[in-house]
Amino acid sequence: MSGHSKWNNIKRKKEATDAIKGKIFTKIGREITVCVKEGGPDPSSNAKLRDLIAKAKSNNVPNDNIDRVIKKAAGEGDKNNYESIVYEGYGPCGVAVIVECLTDNKNRTAGNVRHYFDKFGGNLGTSGCVSFMFSEKGVLVLENNGLDEDQVMEDCFEFDADDFSMDDEEVIEVSCAPAALRGLREGLTEKGYNVLSAEVMQIPSTYTTLDDEEAVKKMNLLLENLEEDDDVQNVFHNWSMPEED
Template structure:
């Protein structure tokens, strides 16, 4: 199955994340806190917490810091109570945007997100206004040049739903969120290391933006992503330089 060209956008996003390592810790701690509060502190029984702890390890977070935040969430230590909120809206050219936040102050967060949208020509929408354009999936992305046949064989055997070859040669493996860990383990056992491995909201269709529109969209996305309460940012824009 053929797909769109996403590799440049993925590399840009990874570069942005590398620039903001300090904030990565903050986001991971909040994810650990909410996952442990909702599903308990036992990694074996809580897939969401397992994934959050993996992110913590990838960000070189000390094990003591991870444990302390799990203890806070499960009531063993006093901690902050975060709630999860999703905002939806439109960017440049009608591009769809989903903003997932964790906050201890809903009034502050919605004001900051609304300001970011309006500053660069976007619009906040109502709940459900754009979410239908995305699918909740496990996603693995391999760099151009990876063996498509090998990825397909291993992934489909492990229960993946689809393998997509993008226009630029990058390969995406897609699976249902509950199957994420099994597919990940199978790929790694076969020596296949993805550049991206995450449970995400994947756009069903994309909107190409370039020139001034692309620059304005990138400024809008950067401003939203830099907000302290933003955990994840999803959109369907393909921005070309």
């Protein structure tokens, strides 16, 4: 059993911010657009699209909206060409930050990301400056509605999970190798679990604490501004955030 998961706190904070700002579907829509253009509009033959549809549904995106984006991306009328770019840098007091973007204007995105780092006490670094402190993990979150721990453990490991935590009363966090995430999600869904999210995330190997009140304020503002930017898909960091009560 793992201890309380800091990276799930990061994800839940991110999703709460996005939901308030109405950004979730804009971000998922871009991912779907790129996926359809690369692999086609049929989820039965495009496994990545199938995953993104599941992600959209888990975020309460209406089916009509999902279908509309898929049809637009598959048609000749969609001229958007999004490019994937990853930025790395440091927040206040050396907090490591990775910013994953999808953009149709990389000059605009680079300028915005650099501005956020400069404004809130950080600095944008070069490629590879912090990514060595992170590793990719498949992270799946299940609704915990009074589930039996032994049964959850048995079911998770049946589908190649490598760790899980039931420390949170509301959710269960399950981790696995990135390649095992799809099978884990589909297997647990078939067994009747409510999968709230299933994504590949960048998990830090070490964490940085912030004791200075001003540094905490600036770090929160840096994250909020990055996450509110339409071009930014994901933000990962190694700030050891205070645990929620």
